[in-house]
Amino acid sequence: MNNPFLGTGIAIVTPFNDDLSVDYNALEKIVEYNIANGTNYIVISGTTGESVTVTKQEKQDIIKAIVKTNNGRLPLVLGIGGNNTATVIEEIKATDLSEFAGILSVSPYYSKPTQEGLYQHFKAVAEACPVPIILYNVPGRTSKNMSPETTLRLAKDFKNIVAVKEAGNNMAQYLELLRDKPEDFSVISGDDDLVLGVTLAGGAGVISVIGQALPKEFSTMIQLGLEGKAKEAYALHFKMMEIIDLIFEENNPAGIKAVLNNLNLCNKTVRLPLVKATDQLQNKIDDFMSNFYKS
Template sequence: MNNPFLGTGIAIVTPFKADLTVDFQALENIVEYNINNGIDYIVISGTTGESVTVTKQEKKEITNVIIKVNNGRLPLVLGIGGNNTAAVIEEIKTTDLSGFAGILSVSPYYSKPTQEGLYQHFKAIAEVCPIPIILYNVPGRTSKNMLPETTLRLARDFKNVVAVKEAGNNIAQYLELLRDKPEDFSVISGDDDLALGVVLAGGAGVISVIGQGLPKAFSTMINLGLEGKAKEAYALHFKMMDIINLIFEENNPAGIKAVLNHLGLCDKTVRLPLVTATDQLQTKIDNFMANFSKS
């Protein structure tokens, strides 16, 4: 069976108009731009999509627009996660998941469960979820690291736990996962700066933030990595290093929205408690993008 989570996925933004309503036309344009430039799959309602400040109704509308525009061209992944296990289970049970290749479920944040608590949370989800699950470990946001032994215990115990989006920015942890994982379990980079190294070490690819702003270059780099062409891949990586750092300089997704703003794809508006990219950051991003397009 082909792995739908191989290559470059993007954690798509939710574009807003100046009045903070969802800009559905901009959303359509971003989806089309990414499909046309080599992205392999799209992740809806992740952190980069400002999922915590999008209402349930908006989430449905955003999802429906992306399904419609995508029109079956790329696999879609839906973010369904949180730190209230019962609420996550309820959302899974009441959401039509038929159009999705999988769900991305973030490790519980704020509550700081033990490793056993993390296991039991995802066990409860795995027992009710009818489609594949990508675990999402992002300790910088959750304040709790899901250790490789917990991730791999879930991978071995549940057939529908098929991958982890690992975003601990910890190369040793990536290597431990890659060394010990079951053969049919995928390790996906959630760190744009480490993605190529992870792929060259045996990772399946990336769920990227910068990928939606530089889809052609970034997906080409990942594909070269999957083919083992390290030298050619790193030549591209070195060209993109500065922009990867820039988009995370203030907050995510303010940085990537500044990139998309430069491309004329959406406004750079974000919802509080996030604030838009400063003029200084926008200028740095504009300068990088102008030079990159010439290179």
């Protein structure tokens, strides 16, 4: 069976108009741009999609728009997670997941549960979910690291927990996961700056932020990494290093929206408490992009 979560996934933004309404035309353009340029799958309603400031109705409308535009061409993944286990289960049960290859479920944030609490949360999610689950460990946002031991315990105990998006920016933790994981369990990088090393070490690729703006180059780099072609892959990595740093200089997704703005795919608008990229950052991004396509 082919793994739908292999290669380059993108954590798609939610574009907004100046009046803060969802810009569905821009959303369609970003989906088409990624399909045309080698992205392997699309993740909807993640952190980069500003999921915490999108209403329930908007989330449904965004799903419909992406499903319609995608038209079965790429696998889709839906973000369903949170720090109230009962609410997460309720949303899973209430959502039509027939169009999705799986869900991405973030480790509970703010509450700071123990490792046993994390295990029990995802046990409950796994028992309720009819599609494959990608765990999402992002301690910089949740304030609690999910240890490799907990991740691998879940991987071994539940067949529908098929992967982890690991975004702890910790190479040692990646390597521990890759060393000890079950053969059919995937380790997906959530760190654009570390993904090539992770892929070369046996990872399944990435769920990327920058990938949606540079899909051709980024997905080529990941494919070369999957093929073990380190020299060619690192040539592309070195070319993109600066922009990966720039998009996280202020906040995510303000940075990536500034890149997409440069590409005329959407404007820079984000919803409070986030603020759009400063002119200084936009100028740095514009300079990078201008030189990127010259070289």
